[in-house]
Amino acid sequence: MLIGFCARLTTWLAVHVTTPVDNSTAALRVADIVVKRDGVLIIDRISLEVESDQRWVILGANGSGKTTLMRIMAMYDHPMSGTVEVLGQRLGQTDVRELRRNIGYASAALAAQLRQDIVAHDVVRTARHAALEPWWHRYDDADDARADECLDTMHVGHLSDRRFGTLSSGEQQRVLLARTLMNDPAVVLLDEPSARLDLGGREELVATLAGLAQNTDAPPFVMVTHHVDEIPPGVTHLAMIRDGQLMTAGPIDDTLTAPALSECFGLDLHLDRRADGRYAAWAPR
Numbered sequence: 694m695l696i697g698f699c700a701r702l703t704t705w706l707a708v709h710v711t712t713p714v715d716n717s718t719a720a721l722r723v724a725d726i727v728v729k730r731d732g733v734l735i736i737d738r739i740s741l742e743v744e745s746d747q748r749w750v751i752l753g754a755n756g757s758g759k760t761t762l763m764r765i766m767a768m769y770d771h772p773m774s775g776t777v778e779v780l781g782q783r784l785g786q787t788d789v790r791e792l793r794r795n796i797g798y799a800s801a802a803l804a805a806q807l808r809q810d811i812v813a814h815d816v817v818r819t820a821r822h823a824a825l826e827p828w829w830h831r832y833d834d835a836d837d838a839r840a841d842e843c844l845d846t847m848h849v850g851h852l853s854d855r856r857f858g859t860l861s862s863g864e865q866q867r868v869l870l871a872r873t874l875m876n877d878p879a880v881v882l883l884d885e886p887s888a889r890l891d892l893g894g895r896e897e898l899v900a901t902l903a904g905l906a907q908n909t910d911a912p913p914f915v916m917v918t919h920h921v922d923e924i925p926p927g928v929t930h931l932a933m934i935r936d937g938q939l940m941t942a943g944p945i946d947d948t949l950t951a952p953a954l955s956e957c958f959g960l961d962l963h964l965d966r967r968a969d970g971r972y973a974a975w976a977p978r
């Protein structure tokens with residue numbers, strides 16, 4: 694069943710998630726961004742560039758600034774200084790609502806912004822306009838059909854009419870992932886996509902993202918996680934963040950090492966890469 698699901702989703706992604714990206718333009722570029730909240734420095738001069746053929750994972754301990762960085766890349770927040778470009782268009786110089794339509798973004802922070810009694814169908818459908826409520830835009834039958842298709846793809850089509858706040862954590866996560874697919878995104882940003890999923894759900898997700906990572910027609914993605922065993926095979930690049938600063942960034946084969954991981958999480962860690970491309974990390978006794 695897992696293999697069938699993943700094969701269907703990979704096929705779906707190949708057909709629908711193929712927004713052409715200008716290969717000469719980085720899909721995402723942040724340069725020297727600084728973020729302070731209530732006088733506290735959260736992001737300290739981070740620069741990162743994601744090319745259209747790259748698939749990134751961002752690792753970092755709790756509170757290191759990953760979600761803040763993702764919200765800025767998704768254009769839901771502005772940095773105090775520095776520049777943010779998505780698909781060659783700079784934040785502050787172009788209509789952010791139009792730009793956001795090209796970005797598939799899923800996060801707990803976004804989920805927290807959703808009204809508890811919005812139905813699952815509308816959570817997905819409103820991604821058409823990068824909105825959180827259905828009231829401000831018109832939707833046609835094709836939008837409804839696409840939203841249903843995305844929900845079916847994530848195996849939650851039967852929950853289409855359920856209020857978001859009544860769904861289990863895992864069901865909510867699947868609805869949010871369906872939302873990222875709604876708009877044929879040119880870039881996908883996933884902030885801890887496996888959070889709250891059970892083991893089966895997490896493994897399905899890893900397989901799904903591995904399919905996306907290995908599909909050369911698919912858009913680039915950036916995924917935040919705390920756990921190396923959730924890194925999908927096919928991910929090409931890795932960034933580690935510590936205390937709001939970029940510790941390391943580059944090809945995953947060069948950057949994901951036991952010493953770097955130990956420094957990132959502040960304890961001595963062993964790292965193993967399995968033959969199937971999955972990783973495991975643990976602290977020796």
Ligand SMILES: Nc1ncnc2c1ncn2[C@@H]1O[C@H](COP(=O)(O)OP(=O)(O)OP(=O)(O)O)[C@@H](O)[C@H]1O
Nearest residue numbers: 730731733735753754755756757758759760761762
């Ligand atoms: N309004 C605020 N005032 C002060 N500090 C804040 C504010 N908002 C966020 N922070 C702090 O910024 C830091 C980075 O938060 P962020 O959510 O980006 O971290 P994270 O790496 O995603 O963490 P986690 O892995 O726990 O989700 C945290 O220490 C958080 O407490």
